[in-house]
Amino acid sequence: MPSHSAESDPLGDFCIGDTNGPISGNSFPCKLASKAIPQDFFYEKLNLEANTNNILGSNVTKANVMVFPGLNTLGISMNRIDIASWGVNPPHYHPRAAESGMVIKGQVMVGLITTGNNVQYSKVLGVGEIYVVPKGVVHFQKNVGQEKALIYAAFNSHLARTVLxxxxxxxxxxxxxxxxxxxxxxxxxxxxxxxxxxxxxxxxxxxxxxxx
Incomplete structure (x- = not known):
């Protein structure tokens, strides 16, 4: 009797993305493993506070495959979200990923609106509290405190994309x-x-x- 099998996991330890190469499937081509350098596995910019002096009072710093090629094929990425007092990260959705976030500083109202019946779920979260937003669901964040708020958000995609x-x-x-x-x-x-x-x-x- 014939048998068929498929290998769903990577066959190597990593696939550092060549973001100048053509996208194949859901990833960039891998650069040669022998060409990997330490910087391919580390990214520092999420420790930098972003400027929120803009029309929304917020700023998003992304750490996805486009700026951190070591994420290529891993299906993960992160954002830093800085929100000034009473600023907002406006309603948006991520077509390729679910999102989980933790409030690091401040008080943030997080809301999401379901598809189909348009029910809104929202709550004010404090430091150390987390939220989850399913893939493709519209959501937002609003700083309801007197100090700047900070959120770290994680995605189950190396390029979640954002649609406003x-x-x-x-x-x-x-x-x-x-x-x-x-x-x-x-x-x-x-x-x-x-x-x-x-x-x-x-x-x-x-x-x-x-x-x-």
Missing amino acids: AGVNLFCSRPYVDYEVMTRAFQVDKTVIDKIKNSFGYPQCNSFIQFVG
Whole structure:
């Protein structure tokens, strides 16, 4: 009787990503193991406080495969989220990963909205408390304290990506058709123009740090 088997785990210890190479499947090609250097396995930038002096009062520092090639094929990554007092990390979702986060400093309201029935679950979390957001579910964070808040978030993907609906719709080039927008939001063109102008270039560039 014939038998079939598949090897789901890596055959080597690591696959340092060559991010200049073509993506194959869900990963970058591996550079030669003999070319690995210590820096491939370490990343320091998550210890640096980010500037939150922007329109949202928050900043996200990513440690994904694009900046930390040692994560290639491992299916893990992390973000540092700095939020000024009463700042927000706006509603968004990660199409490729679930998220688990821990509050390191401050008090943060974390909320998520389910798909289908649109139920919101939210809670104010303090230092040492954690949250989880399922893959593809819209969520947000808001600093409700008087001091800057800090969250470390982990993902089960080496490139989770981030989608902000407002950025996708109002910062697209070319712009989304007006009839699509007016019917989707049940408003007239003047409202769409007002929102578009508030997002409009170069303001859209302020959101680059939150996506990708």
